[in-house]
Amino acid sequence: MSTPDRGELPLPDYDQLPVGTLEHRIRSLGTEELNQLLHYEHTHADRAMVVQVLTSRKRQLEAGATPSGGDPNAFRPETAHQGHGGSRVSPATSPQPLSPPPHGTPDQPGKPKGNRP
Template sequence: MTDDRAALPLPDYDHLPVATLGDRIRSLDADALGTLIAYEEEHGAREPVLTILRARAGQLAQGAEPSGGDPTAATPETAGAPSGPLLGESGAPPMNPPSHGVPTNPAQPRR
């Protein structure tokens, strides 16, 4: 197996969150998945990752087909920041919640 991370079927594989790996590998064929398994066994040997990869390899061996999609597409981890108004930039006037227990608060009944 090569040490060249650029040759892996998933870009920036070593930095992908484990929780997203199952979805990201669904578009890979058995050969690409075998490349990832061999790489993981040689480098990280992270058992949760190997469990996910081997489970998908088993599904493919039983006849599952790779799903559509592009494993090299932008991901939330690498995509740019969202555009549009952010918190505090909406143009709405600032609002402070009323204080509780303050006698000058008109929203609070006096006894």
């Protein structure tokens, strides 16, 4: 079996899918498509959790499970959210600075070391 190119895989952006998302997206794939993903995974990243998920689903299909309906290409892969950067806090909305309390608290004033009994 030749190693498929990334563009030939049954799931778009397969390399960027988190394992949890991959587990749900492969439910609509058949055995041949899972074999293709397994071969690609073994020859590239060989991530243990991904191989385990793919192998487990393949065993389910071999035991009589049927692929679920739906199009695995219909969803965009999850990616980490990139913030806009910076803080929305302005001088008008920031709190007043707090200065640290002096030694001790109002209930227990501090004593200089030289005055200890």
